[in-house]
Amino acid sequence: MVDGFRPVTLQETLNIRSQYNCTPIAGGTDLMVQKARGFALKPGFEQPLLFIGHLPELQKIVIKNNQIHIGSGLLLTDLLNSEIIPEIFKEAVRLMASPPSRNLASIGGNICNASPAGDTLPYLYAVDAQLVLKSVAAKRTVPIDKFITGPKQTDLRKDELLTEIIIPNKTFGVNYYKKVGQRKGMSLTKAAFLGLADCENKRITDIRIAFGSVSPKIVRSREIERTIVGKPTFEMITAIPEILAKYALLIRPIDDARSSAVYRKKVSLRLLEDFLRKIDKEK
Amino acid sequence: MKIEFVLNNKSQIIEVDPARRLLDILREDFGLTGVKEGCGEGECGACVVLMDGKAVNSCLVPAGNIVGKSIVTLESFKKTERYKMIESCFLEAGSVQCGFCTPGIVMATESLLNENPNPTEKEIKEGLSGNLCRCTGYNMIFKGIHLAAKRGKGLW
Numbered sequence: 001m002v003d004g005f006r007p008v009t010l011q012e013t014l015n016i017r018s019q020y021n022c023t024p025i026a027g028g029t030d031l032m033v034q035k036a037r038g039f040a041l042k043p044g045f046e047q048p049l050l051f052i053g054h055l056p057e058l059q060k061i062v063i064k065n066n067q068i069h070i071g072s073g074l075l076l077t078d079l080l081n082s083e084i085i086p087e088i089f090k091e092a093v094r095l096m097a098s099p100p101s102r103n104l105a106s107i108g109g110n111i112c113n114a115s116p117a118g119d120t121l122p123y124l125y126a127v128d129a130q131l132v133l134k135s136v137a138a139k140r141t142v143p144i145d146k147f148i149t150g151p152k153q154t155d156l157r158k159d160e161l162l163t164e165i166i167i168p169n170k171t172f173g174v175n176y177y178k179k180v181g182q183r184k185g186m187s188l189t190k191a192a193f194l195g196l197a198d199c200e201n202k203r204i205t206d207i208r209i210a211f212g213s214v215s216p217k218i219v220r221s222r223e224i225e226r227t228i229v230g231k232p233t234f235e236m237i238t239a240i241p242e243i244l245a246k247y248a249l250l251i252r253p254i255d256d257a258r259s260s261a262v263y264r265k266k267v268s269l270r271l272l273e274d275f276l277r278k279i280d281k282e283k
Numbered sequence: 284m285k286i287e288f289v290l291n292n293k294s295q296i297i298e299v300d301p302a303r304r305l306l307d308i309l310r311e312d313f314g315l316t317g318v319k320e321g322c323g324e325g326e327c328g329a330c331v332v333l334m335d336g337k338a339v340n341s342c343l344v345p346a347g348n349i350v351g352k353s354i355v356t357l358e359s360f361k362k363t364e365r366y367k368m369i370e371s372c373f374l375e376a377g378s379v380q381c382g383f384c385t386p387g388i389v390m391a392t393e394s395l396l397n398e399n400p401n402p403t404e405k406e407i408k409e410g411l412s413g414n415l416c417r418c419t420g421y422n423m424i425f426k427g428i429h430l431a432a433k434r435g436k437g438l439w
Contacts, residue, residue: 003284003300003301003302004284004300004301004302004347006284006301006347006350025345025347025348027343027348028343028344028345028348029325029340029343032304032325032342032343032344032345033324033325033343035302036323036324038323039320039323040307040310040311040320041307042300042302042303042304042307043302043304043345045302049301049302049345049347051301051345051347051348051350053348054348054350054351077337097325097413098328098412098413098414099338099391099394099395099409099410099412099413100325100328100331100338100339100340100391100394100413101325101340101343101413103334103337103338103339104339104340104343104344104348184412185408185409185412185413186326186412186413
């Protein structure tokens with residue numbers, strides 16, 4: 001068996017992808033842990049590795065037609081150092097892992113790992129990120145909530161690679177992000193909450209709400225968001241019970257080593273409430 | 284897979300399974316045992332080395348990702364003026380007890396000061412957030428780094 005491929009160009013990479021069963025690997029921060037076999041041992045991969053982290057085609061970050069195109073191979077550290085990444089997204093990235101891991105981990109890896117606790121995901125869901133998937137024969141663009149089909153499950157085809165993440169080049173007036181973890185550094189998320197909103201003349205013109213780590217997939221409801229848009233900001237406090245009750249039906253956390261379902265749900269709804277209270281004060 | 288990289292300023296070509304961990308290559312093939320294995324999951328920082336000048340967890344780096352990179356471990360870093368400054372400040376501040384985490388802490392300190400020669404207390408804590416120490420309670424380590432930044436002006 002070939003033990004691995006390290007192509008030099010994206011085209012070559014896609015050719016290999018179309019011909020062989022192989023595991024694409026960028027920084028390796030998730031895969032090397034998932035496949036670890038223990039002290040001083042080589043990780044046990046079932047397939048040859050396809051190294052993609054170094055590909056120059058995946059390292060670009062540019063603004064085109066008022067959208068930010070982020071190469072899937074960019075490191076979390078690159079995102080933090082970029083001047084065009086919105087600050088609220090950086091806030092989430094800054095709380096991920098630690099510097100020695102952020103110097104390895106790629107944004108594409110965090111998406112394709114498709115963990116319900118993936119910390120780039122609440123923001124990417126909230127801004128309707130589009131993912132560019134390429135194969136030798138074709139290129140398609142898929143919204144992130146269609147790409148991730150379940151915990152650790154994606155719609156990535158056997159011959160495809162995630163090459164680019166497209167987000168709007170836009171910042172919101174109200175930005176709220178909280179990650180709940182055991183400690184600040186190096187912690188895996190128990191629950192994450194992201195809230196974004198725009199207000200004009202004391203009316204809500206846009207609102208995005210996303211919860212991480214509390215369901216098999218990131219929780220976002222365009223339907224509930226639509227019922228909030230257009231409302232006066234100063235009615236938010238009175239609307240709290242009704243909005244919380246709607247989201248309570250969608251938040252279905254589990255008990256695990258990191259936290260309990262009861263706590264996760266309670267803290268998530270309290271963060272939502274805190275966000276709504278913040279909007280209430282908007283002009 | 285044939286892999287070319289630079290290790291402690293010397294070019295190397297090795298034939299290795301690309302899934303092998305950089306940590307094991309350094310310890311087993313090159314005898315660089317200053318690199319420690321703690322958790323093996325990227326959480327403790329005992330295996331931190333520099334890759335192109337930046338701190339990385341060598342337990343998470345497959346060999347296929349070191350092609351063309353420059354890797355620096357404590358064994359070579361200890362010959363530098365920067366190291367000598369960190370060492371004397373760590374000794375003075377009592378930053379070292381059992382010593383197992385120390386190589387990783389030293390490399391993370393170098394990476395931090397290289398990027399930010401004048402870190403605030405908060406920046407020191409963030410910079411070292413990937414390194415666990417079960418002896419010192421961290422305060423003496425932060426003090427040692429603060430001291431090194433202060434006394435080592437011009438080194439970074």
